[in-house]
Amino acid sequence: MGYRILETEDVPAYLRERGHWDDTDDIRVREVSDGNMNRVFLASNGDGTRGLAVKQALPWVRVAGPSWPMSPERADAEARAYEQVARVAPDKIPAVHGYDADNYALVMEDMSDLQVLRTVLNEGGSYGPDTSRRIGEFVAQLTFATSDFGMESAERKALIAASVSPELCRITEDVVLSEPYVEHEHNHWHPGLDALAAEFRADTRLRTEVADLRHTFMTSAQALLHGDLHTGSIMVGEREDAPVVRVFDPEFSFVGPIGYDLGLYWANVLVAQARARALGTVTDHAAQLRLTWEGFETEFRRLWPARVDTFFDDAYLDRFLARVRSDSAGFAGTEIVRRVIGFAHLTDLTTLPDPVPASRSALLLGRELIVRRAELTRTEDIEELAR
């Protein structure tokens, strides 16, 4: 691999070399790595008035170590995704100050004043008035710009070629879109869910519908996606009395079906709702599916008149959006299921005093979303299912 893996003490000199920070005497660095895959450092000056984040991809999965190798080229995908989003939704991602492709390192805005949305929700907090709507807008802005509606044909084909991401897509194809429905060593679950997990593995209808969603994931090159849009990839907070939303970690980015991004977020909303119900702390969960979709649809329709290819008419847009909604419901279902009986579970449910009842309802809801997705033509239908 031959690149330079940064340690905490290397960061000041590194930031100076890359032209981000002159006075290396006035710089403090701490490692704040949190996700499964990468290292993150925060650099700040003595009086705390200046900060930068450095994120570096390692040639393995951080939490597993060198025994699970993983190409650091995922950082290229992340930098490319940030570049695309910066053109159309710069207010919804961290500012990227530079990407060092030789060392797979991004230098970015310090967001340590913000909070991870999952943490806020797990602690019983609210989404805030605008978060889900902005997430919907984010998906619309990124996907419209990189679809055949917003991007000229030749440029888009170049983007598809540049954005193939075999290794990370493979993880999703396996961990999300097949393993939970078959016997697999990765799978685990609470013993109280044994019977339901067995039912899911024996459910041939479910298996065929998941196969269909999986093939859509593999072949439907609609637009550039974030690829991992869960509530742990979103920071929220306030700056100068205004709400702030920042989507980060787009390393799973690839050109795929738009419903995958919306579905992942929806799944996380629904799981957070299951937790809140179990704890009796329901706040504003119920409205979030609708707000996300409204944010998405309103923004997509706002952008539509600027499409580069006017052969696509308004009647086609209606049909296209209905399909995105149905895909979103299906992918939301697969994401819920895998987070309960697959490889990587969500703290939303695992930290409940008794995770079984909420996990069971979540699984059943997931199944309905998958097998009935074609009928769920209105967001209200999905909300009703969730009630």
Next chain:
Amino acid sequence: MGYRILETEDVPAYLRERGHWDDTDDIRVREVSDGNMNRVFLASNGDGTRGLAVKQALPWVRVAGPSWPMSPERADAEARAYEQVARVAPDKIPAVHGYDADNYALVMEDMSDLQVLRTVLNEGGSYGPDTSRRIGEFVAQLTFATSDFGMESAERKALIAASVSPELCRITEDVVLSEPYVEHEHNHWHPGLDALAAEFRADTRLRTEVADLRHTFMTSAQALLHGDLHTGSIMVGEREDAPVVRVFDPEFSFVGPIGYDLGLYWANVLVAQARARALGTVTDHAAQLRLTWEGFETEFRRLWPARVDTFFDDAYLDRFLARVRSDSAGFAGTEIVRRVIGFAHLTDLTTLPDPVPASRSALLLGRELIVRRAELTRTEDIEELAR
């Protein structure tokens, strides 16, 4: 571009240089360029016992000249497609003896003993007992091997990236999948079709359905296609008393929806049938749709147990094949329409004494195939429509 454009007199030395032919004194060359795009030379020895074809892509469209520039890289796409087919269906393409990427030139089997299928049909000849079935098999063999069923995920993503073909896909997107439905300078038609052409342009239902097929063409990365599978891309004949079928000219090859290849062939069968009916020379046209589909489905199902990804189950295969059939019907419809009121027409109809009645039925059939494709779940339904 800086590459060497071959003239007839250059071919002997070229074949010798490339190691294909030692004795350049015993070699005759004639140019037999026939398609719109490229030059083709045939080299043979004095007693006619040996022959080779040399096909070179020019940096423009051959029939138009340098005023219509076109990247010769289409020859790379063609060579790549031949390479993929050679692994799985070597008996259905010309033997490729070498590809010279520097000069965009392919050295191939001499097929001058065979006849172009369109020519055979236009002259009232028969398909032969096996042609359509083998074309169906060809599509199954190429597309299974390059789908997520036949090819491992990472290899397939590399193939998708290598096979993007912006310039040639753009031609199809424009000339086949939009221009005939709007006012465009490329369009022309027999004056007897004025009213029907105007009706098509005003038909909003048709426009939306074509938009849907067009978006599928642009985004559905199911498998590597031939991309231009009409009866002018197929040679037929006999060698040693056995029927021979050879598919050639895959320069439009790209990773797209499987139904596009089958649909193109179906459209050509249906237009040939319209011609034969007009002339009262109907032979074996009616059986060809079914034979093509049977060849395709039987071969795809034969290959299925060898799939690399067994999460896709038999129930999913049924659903997938039904969708391919519906796509095929729709793309067949668009191909018929564009060949009657679009840019490039077919001699099948233009050489009829009165092309209007046959062209009119063909257009109406094309429209039905497009708008009713979702209901056409059996090949018999399509045959019935064609009667």
